[in-house]
Structures are given as structure tokens and as C-alpha cells.
Amino acid sequence: MEINGAEIEISKAGNKDNKSIVFIHGFPFDLTMWNNVIDSLKTDFYCVSYNIRGFGKSSGGDGQFTMEMFVDDLEEIIKKLKLNKPIICGLSMGGYITLRAIERFEKILGGLILCDTKAEPDSNEAKLKRAEGIKNINLKGAKNFAEEFIKNCFSEDFIKKNQNFYDNIVSNSAKTNPLALKGCLLAMAGRTDTTEYLSKIDIPTLILCGEKDNLSLPTLMKEMSREIKNAEFYIVPNAAHVIAVENPSFTTQKIRTFLNKLN
Numbered sequence: 001m002e003i004n005g006a007e008i009e010i011s012k013a014g015n016k017d018n019k020s021i022v023f024i025h026g027f028p029f030d031l032t033m034w035n036n037v038i039d040s041l042k043t044d045f046y047c048v049s050y051n052i053r054g055f056g057k058s059s060g061g062d063g064q065f066t067m068e069m070f071v072d073d074l075e076e077i078i079k080k081l082k083l084n085k086p087i088i089c090g091l092s093m094g095g096y097i098t099l100r101a102i103e104r105f106e107k108i109l110g111g112l113i114l115c116d117t118k119a120e121p122d123s124n125e126a127k128l129k130r131a132e133g134i135k136n137i138n139l140k141g142a143k144n145f146a147e148e149f150i151k152n153c154f155s156e157d158f159i160k161k162n163q164n165f166y167d168n169i170v171s172n173s174a175k176t177n178p179l180a181l182k183g184c185l186l187a188m189a190g191r192t193d194t195t196e197y198l199s200k201i202d203i204p205t206l207i208l209c210g211e212k213d214n215l216s217l218p219t220l221m222k223e224m225s226r227e228i229k230n231a232e233f234y235i236v237p238n239a240a241h242v243i244a245v246e247n248p249s250f251t252t253q254k255i256r257t258f259l260n261k262l263n
């Protein structure tokens, strides 16, 4: 679908008349990270997932991305698909997009699911890590970057038990256009602070965090959940940063229960 001048790959599953939920993937992954969750939820909900610019079959253009552009794309997808008060579910970078979206257009959204993410902007240390990542992509290529970055996203236990599956995730990510990888790193480094809006959020919110997540710490996500009125918070066992892949059954069960409570 053409969205704001880009060709965006969108996947739709389930009956359009059911409550809709839009899934936004994390970095440097793609929409397939939601496959298990969507396979289970599509019987009762209309599940939309899409690839951010430059990922999967979505066009990346010149790779000059900003977080605002990603939020513009989400808004346009909601409008073009005529989704009525969709629930937005974002993981990590998908969560950054979701948190900025709620600040910009809460009125058109029906609920929030924030997975392994944060409202704070990048610290100086995090910005320097992004710069190092870009340097690595330039000097050693996307494969090396994907290998180094993704190993911090999954628990050692998961990697050991699912080596082939894990290797596929890494090699799939390594195929991403380096321009898109670098564009996302810059967009994340330049994102705004959304912490102030947390206390103003007025729609049902579910917060999930992998118990072994080293990138978005469970303690910090719990604090974030306290800022949001009536937010539900759960720690996902046996998972690090990518809960939708590492523990899809627990993740799905919490999402399903949350969705069932909404009108």
C-alpha cells in the first residue's frame, strides 16, 4: 500500500468486523516477529502488522528516517485501512512509535500494548552506541551488525535451544538494506522524550516486559506502568527482549485477556 510516498508491506489477518489491533515490530526485525501471536489472535481479532520503511518488502527510499515519519505512516495506515479505534501493540522501537503516536493522536486509538520499550529518549551513552552501530555497518556490513546487535536481544537459553531458528532471524535481519538500518538508528537516537505524556494517557494500557530483558529493564517498565492510569503490567517469564518470539504463548494470553476486557 502506498503510504506517505513509500510502498509499505502490510499484512492483514482475521475478520475485518472484529476489534482491530496493529502490531509494530522492533529493530532490526520485521513483521514476522508477530507471527505466532497473530496466528492465535486472528480467530477473534482483526490483526494488522506492517513492515516499517526499509524492512521486508517496504521501500526505504533514501533512508533518511525520523520517528515522526514512522508515526505519520502509522496514522496513514490507520486511516487508509479505516480502522476504528485500533489497539496499537509496539515492541521496543515499535513502542517508541506507539508512545509518540499516543501523544499525537490518542483520540483515534482504542488501547495500547507496550512491549519491552521505554518513554525516555536516548542517553548520551545510547547515542554513542548508535554512532558505533552506524560505523560498524559502514566498516563491517549489515551481517556483522545484525549478529552483534541481535545477540543482546534474546536470552542465551533461547538461543541455545533454538539455534537454527535464531540463525534464521539473524540472517533475515542481515538482509535489510544498510540504509534502512542506519536510518532507524538515527531516528531512534533523535526521538523525543514521551515521559511527560504517560500520566495523561487515558486509554486502556497493557505493559509487558521479558524477565531477562537487558535493553528495556523490567524495573523501569514497572515504573512506567505506575505513571499510566490503571495500566496493567506483567513480566513475561523465560524471555529477554523479544517476548513475541521467545514466549509467544504467555504474551498472547496476556494480550487476549486485555483485549477481551475492552468494549
Ligand code: MLT
Binding pocket: 025, 026, 027, 028, 091, 092, 093, 094, 188, 215, 241
Ligand atoms: C528494538 O528492539 O527495537 C531496539 O532494541 C530498540 C533500541 O535499539 O532502542
